[in-house]
Amino acid sequence: MSEIKEVDVLVIGAGPAGSMAGKCAAENGAKTLIIEKKSEIGTPKRCAEGIRDSDIEKLGLDIDERCIARCIDGASIISPNNTRAMFTTENIKANITGVVLERKVFDKHLTMDAIRCGCEVMIKTEATSMKRDSDGCFIVDVVSFQEKRTQIKAKIVIGADGPEGHTGPWAGINTKVPQKEMESGVQYEMTNMKMLKNDSLEFYFGSVAPGGYAWIFPKGYDTANVGIDINSAKAQKSAIEYLNDFIADCYATQDAQIVEINVGGNPLCGVFDEITTDNFMLVGDAAGCVNPVTGGGIDTAIESGMIAGEVAAKAIANGDYSKDALSDYVDYIDEHINQKFKKLIKIRDFIYDELDDSDLDEFTKALSEADFDEFSFKNMLKILMKTSPRKLLKLRKLL
Structure with a gap:
């Protein structure tokens, strides 16, 4: 026994x-x-290993400096036509800093x-x-x-x-x-990157990642997690094919090479x-x-x-x-x-189901010109509401 x-x-x-x-x-x-x-x-x-400073403080975590790969100042949202809305401590006062961990x-x-x-x-x-x-x-x-x-x-x-x-x-x-709420993800850790701002996160939305997004999370001056999540029900290719296409087209990754590969599913239910x-x-x-x-x-x-x-x-x-x-x-x-x-x-269903590439280009441009103190979904929705009240009327109750 x-x-x-x-x-x-x-x-x-x-x-x-x-x-x-x-x-x-x-x-x-x-x-x-x-x-x-x-x-x-x-x-x-x-995962991409990022966590906000506000969450670290809320949870009362005392993170050893050896666990931190990179301190992060802000993030950029990049639309399909490469319109960039950048949010850093230079233009946002709250909820914009964090760290990329070494998990x-x-x-x-x-x-x-x-x-x-x-x-x-x-x-x-x-x-x-x-x-x-x-x-x-x-x-x-x-x-x-x-x-x-x-x-x-x-x-x-x-x-x-x-x-x-x-x-x-x-x-x-x-x-x-349910399959419609399960994301397929692939991530490479890459080095020899050419990042516009190597202490800022980047999020890429649109047809580059159907039902999801691509990301670059810096871990050093020329090293980053580069990944993608897609919804297989909306996609025509595998996650790794979408990621490889993204890397081939993105300036930051043109000369970069892979040092680690991670794959897995992500429940968004x-x-x-x-x-x-x-x-x-x-x-x-x-x-x-x-x-x-x-x-x-x-x-x-x-x-x-x-x-x-x-x-x-x-x-x-x-x-x-x-x-x-x-x-x-x-x-x-x-x-x-x-x-x-x-x-x-x-919000997820609205972004991934209702918005096409041209909508995302328009909204990202509006975000790039916006002025608000705190980085949050609520503030972004307020800006988008002004850009396209008809499409965003259904989300008014969330504000």
């Missing part, structure tokens, strides 16, 4: 959501274990913080199945180093295994994403209808905590993990691991993340 290891809280996945969940559960008194199937935490990276270092640091708070971590340990015990707790089958098979019994399991994870379905939660059941919670990408417009999710991953860990520890202390006992987590996610995402989904 397999060895059984017993814990209060088992976190499956050591990304930002999982590590933060483990840290917060452990520092609030729960016996906590994080398992990670990969042999190195933080690899391969699955291979950052994720590891978050896990180390969890360990320092009393959390146990097992890497190269993969969950292969999960079932309930007679007392309602979960028994998770895992395979670790040298194919060693073990069982872990947990009063609460936190699923932090990403957009293609299995823990949600194992717990009886439907996490299937918003938070799933269910993210908890008895003895179980989903966090981060596994819960759908991914921005439906940008596909970004580092901040919401950390935020969801933080709250899930606190709620889990409280449930352990009270001896009640039911769905009702975990409802504070659901309530928080709904108020602080899901309600915002519901509005962003409407």
Whole structure:
């Protein structure tokens, strides 16, 4: 019979959501274990690695300087005809700075913080199945180093295994994403770039990336993450073909070469209808905590993990691991993340379904001439409303 290891809280996945969940559960008194199937935490990276300074401050993060690849001053939006709207600290006062992380270092640091708070971590340990015990707790089958098979019994399991994870379905939660809300992404890390401003993000919209966008996120004076997200239902080619075409046409990448390739899917459906059941919670990408417009999710991953860990520890202390006992987590996610995402989904559908290349050229020109203090979707929509009131009338309620 397999060895059984017993814990209060088992976190499956050591990304930002999982590590933060483990840290917060452990520092609030729960016996906590994080398992990670990969042999190195933080690899391969699955995002462009950017996070805003305002989100860092909101989450109370103290990011080690070794985790930061580049400090960022602003962003540019580039339309199909190369009209550029640039927003930096020279013309925007708030919400315009941030950092591009080195996720291979950052994720590891978050896990180390969890360990320092009393959390146990097992890497190269993969969950292969999960079932309930007679007392309602979960028994998770895992395979670790040298194919060693073990069982872990947990009063609460936190699923932090990403957009293609299995823990949600194992717990009886439907996490299937409709094709129209699933993005296909490819990203190259490239060097020998020729960037107009090598400390500013660039976003390219229109037919260059059907149902999505292309991006350049600087990581150094001539190095950057260059990627693309597309909606396969709207596209005529694969994501990698669109990315290669973008690179061939973009001045910044003409002489650049690839040093790393990352691929993956990105759910833009918003938070799933269910993210908890008895003895179980989903966090981060596994819960759908991914921005439906940008596909970004580092901040919401950390935020969801933080709250899930606190709620889990409280449930352990009270001896009640039911769905009702975990409802504070659901309530928080709904108020602080899901309600915002519901509005962003409407904005996403408008941008990707209603606007053609000529519209985007016109609107980007209007943005380039606009004057506002804070960089936000709300302020951009106000400018666009003035440009084309008829098309944007349907979005008035979002303002």
